Amino acid sequence: MGRRTYSLNVARGAASEMQNNVWAYVVPPVAAVANLILSGVLSLVWGAYAEADTWQTAWRSGLILACAAAIVATTWAVGRARKIELRFASLLMSSGSCVGLFVLTFRGWTRDSVMVYLIVMACASVLLALTKLMRGNGDDARTGLFGELGERVKELQDIGATGRSKAIDGRVVTPITMVAGGDFDTLAKPEVRRSIASALNVPAGGVRMVGDRNSVRTGQMEVSPVDTLENPPAWPGLSAPGGSIADPIRLAVYQTGKPLPLLLPGDPGEGRNAVGVLILLGQSGSGKTEFQLFLAAEARSRRDAEVVYIDARKGKQLPAAFRNSMHLMITDTDEAEEYLAGLIPDVSRRADQMGAHGHEQWTAGCPRCPKFKVVIVDEASKFIIEAEEDLVELAESIRSVGIFMLLGVQRATGDRMPTSVRSTTGGAICMGVKDAAEGARVLSEETIAAGADPGWKNSKPGALYAEIPGTDPDDWSLPARTFKPDRDAVIGELVAYLTSIGEYVTAAGEPEASHDAGAPAVPVPAGEPGEVVDDDDDPECPPLPIDPECEPDPDPRTPLTVPNRRRIDLSIEPETDQRFSPSQIREIMRQAIVQHRDAGVRQIKPSSFAQVVEVVGEEGLRPPTITKILGEFCEPARGPLLRRAADRGVYVILDDPAAQPALVGAAT
Numbered sequence: 001m002g003r004r005t006y007s008l009n010v011a012r013g014a015a016s017e018m019q020n021n022v023w024a025y026v027v028p029p030v031a032a033v034a035n036l037i038l039s040g041v042l043s044l045v046w047g048a049y050a051e052a053d054t055w056q057t058a059w060r061s062g063l064i065l066a067c068a069a070a071i072v073a074t075t076w077a078v079g080r081a082r083k084i085e086l087r088f089a090s091l092l093m094s095s096g097s098c099v100g101l102f103v104l105t106f107r108g109w110t111r112d113s114v115m116v117y118l119i120v121m122a123c124a125s126v127l128l129a130l131t132k133l134m135r136g137n138g139d140d141a142r143t144g145l146f147g148e149l150g151e152r153v154k155e156l157q158d159i160g161a162t163g164r165s166k167a168i169d170g171r172v173v174t175p176i177t178m179v180a181g182g183d184f185d186t187l188a189k190p191e192v193r194r195s196i197a198s199a200l201n202v203p204a205g206g207v208r209m210v211g212d213r214n215s216v217r218t219g220q221m222e223v224s225p226v227d228t229l230e231n232p233p234a235w236p237g238l239s240a241p242g243g244s245i246a247d248p249i250r251l252a253v254y255q256t257g258k259p260l261p262l263l264l265p266g267d268p269g270e271g272r273n274a275v276g277v278l279i280l281l282g283q284s285g286s287g288k289t290e291f292q293l294f295l296a297a298e299a300r301s302r303r304d305a306e307v308v309y310i311d312a313r314k315g316k317q318l319p320a321a322f323r324n325s326m327h328l329m330i331t332d333t334d335e336a337e338e339y340l341a342g343l344i345p346d347v348s349r350r351a352d353q354m355g356a357h358g359h360e361q362w363t364a365g366c367p368r369c370p371k372f373k374v375v376i377v378d379e380a381s382k383f384i385i386e387a388e389e390d391l392v393e394l395a396e397s398i399r400s401v402g403i404f405m406l407l408g409v410q411r412a413t414g415d416r417m418p419t420s421v422r423s424t425t426g427g428a429i430c431m432g433v434k435d436a437a438e439g440a441r442v443l444s445e446e447t448i449a450a451g452a453d454p455g456w457k458n459s460k461p462g463a464l465y466a467e468i469p470g471t472d473p474d475d476w477s478l479p480a481r482t483f484k485p486d487r488d489a490v491i492g493e494l495v496a497y498l499t500s501i502g503e504y505v506t507a508a509g510e511p512e513a514s515h516d517a518g519a520p521a522v523p524v525p526a527g528e529p530g531e532v533v534d535d536d537d538d539p540e541c542p543p544l545p546i547d548p549e550c551e552p553d554p555d556p557r558t559p560l561t562v563p564n565r566r567r568i569d570l571s572i573e574p575e576t577d578q579r580f581s582p583s584q585i586r587e588i589m590r591q592a593i594v595q596h597r598d599a600g601v602r603q604i605k606p607s608s609f610a611q612v613v614e615v616v617g618e619e620g621l622r623p624p625t626i627t628k629i630l631g632e633f634c635e636p637a638r639g640p641l642l643r644r645a646a647d648r649g650v651y652v653i654l655d656d657p658a659a660q661p662a663l664v665g666a667a668t
């Protein structure tokens with residue numbers, strides 16, 4: 001008795017309430033009968049059958065009238081929140097009781113008066129019972145289309161106001177404004193989000209509360225009814241092969257279907273910082289390796305990036321074609337430590353190089369900046385612990401010199417990820433971990449408070465939350481997922497691209513990595529600042545358009561060294577004070593290359609033209625000019641006569657100027 005059970009099924013948009021409380025139905029008729037008995041007793045001792053004088057009758061009836069008025073008024077007031085049916089039935093019940101009590105007490109019982117009383121009270125009891133049975137409590141939160149959700153919404157209305165909901169990208173977005181003095185964050189509590197998720201029967205992570213950064217009172221509730229990340233999207237291919245590393249890298253897709261862009265360099269124009277060090281947290285099996293492979297392949301396919309992949313644990317298990325595609329692949333712990341230690345002096349070298357031409361930070365498209373360096377360190381915990389100071393120093397300094405470092409870790413506990421390192425990182429990506437608390441080690445409080453819960457463990461590999469510069473902070477608590485892994489396709493496309501630009505060559509049938517690390521981002525125009533450029537104004541030889549597929553030498557300012565080896569007679573005699581036009585210089589160099597080829601020489605370097613320099617003179621053929629001209633000879637428009645070899649600053653002389661460059665297996 002007295003137990004109530006609810007069964008709620010909001011998913012069907014209906015709710016029902018079963019009432020086992022029989023008192024609710026018994027009390028009204030019993031009370032009506034008790035009231036009748038009471039009126040009989042009162043009529044004998046106080047009312048119609050008592051020998052009362054006028055004064056006694058007056059004050060007794062006055063008292064009963066006052067009590068009756070109080071009962072009727074209270075019934076009316078209390079029933080205000082109830083539906084009109086219940087209010088009417090309860091008012092009929094109480095007023096019927098009061099009128100009946102008064103009339104039967106002071107007029108005496110007649111058959112008609114008793115029958116009228118009984119009929120009215122029976123009617124009121126039936127109405128009450130019906131209302132109870134059919135409409136629950138008969139109040140506004142009665143079972144209905146939204147069941148208890150209506151009650152929750154009503155509660156919400158007491159503390160704030162909801163705006164009109166909109167469906168955006170598969171989510172239902174509802175603006176909420178709290179009452180003055182209210183705090184939107186109270187809605188972001190996990191228990192509130194969970195009860196809303198439960199009421200709506202959506203996944204726990206399907207309810208986000210995104211606060212307004214400019215107001216503590218306003219925000220929006222986002223409900224994602226369907227988990228669109230259940231099936232990861234198919235890999236759409238490399239996002240910008242041959243493009244700049246400054247172009248967004250497409251690695252994952254938000255739950256809303258929007259791509260998650262990864263922008264590694266900074267952009268002062270847009271007020272965006274370079275990422276510098278990025279932490280990738282995820283337990284074993286959460287999809288870190290696939291993420292790193294995607295990222296490495298994407299970065300390697302950008303013309304101005306140099307990619308170093310460090311995986312001392314299972315690097316040797318990675319496909320050979322992938323390993324050979326990297327500029328530098330390190331699979332040995334000692335070598336990795338040595339490399340990371342060497343990055344510190346590299347930072348100051350790069351800073352000097354950029355500072356020399358007045359750049360405060362790495363700038364996309366700058367011909368004098370070194371290539372953007374992408375260093376991916378899988379299983380980085382070991383290095384983080386052993387080289388904490390070095391990593392802190394790197395994290396503080398690499399951002400501006402065009403280095404990005406990804407540190408992949410499985411745990412981010414204090415012993416594996418010191419606060420000193422965590423506080424200097426420029427972003428974090430959290431894949432599946434044990435629970436939200438583990439994720440909170442790398443994600444911000446706001447992200448977790450808004451509803452981010454990366455506790456997928458390894459049940460949803462590739463699912464992640466990303467806090468990275470260049471993304472909307474409102475999206476930091478929005479889950480995303482990497483593309484469905486397809487290593488063969490990723491590596492195949494990368495190798496095809498590298499082959500097409502001559503940076504993936506094979507020797508004896510085995511792929512070889514190209515090693516042009518440190519080369520300038522784009523071809524360097526001839527001449528230093530202030531120096532007279534020798535041929536730009538020459539109408540006979542307009543400068544060729546810059547071809548990203550044929551990059552110049554790493555550092556064209558390196559002075560030429562004349563090797564001690566057999567010279568080839570070019571049959572050109574130096575003429576005193578003779579000045580060569582740019583087109584003549586090119587012709588002489590072309591002849592030199594052809595003669596080298598005829599003599600069986602397969603590769604040349606800028607230093608191979610020492611004899612030409614003797615003829616033309618240093619003024620006409622400075623090192624940057626030689627580099628530029630050699631670059632031009634790689635152009636399809638100029639033959640091509642050469643193609644860049646895997647080794648830095650080395651060019652392969654092509655047998656047939658019309659031959660396609662960079663065929664796999666071509667001689668090096």
Ligand SMILES: Nc1ncnc2c1ncn2[C@@H]1O[C@H](COP(=O)(O)OP(=O)(O)OP(=O)(O)O)[C@@H](O)[C@H]1O
Nearest residue numbers: 232284285286287288289290461462482483484485
């Ligand atoms: N987006 C994705 N969708 C579906 N499966 C994925 C996705 N990303 C990765 N996987 C799969 O999840 C599994 C684990 O991925 P991966 O090896 O990258 O995890 P990991 O975090 O590197 O694990 P470990 O640290 O143990 O190497 C692999 O079978 C991989 O193919």
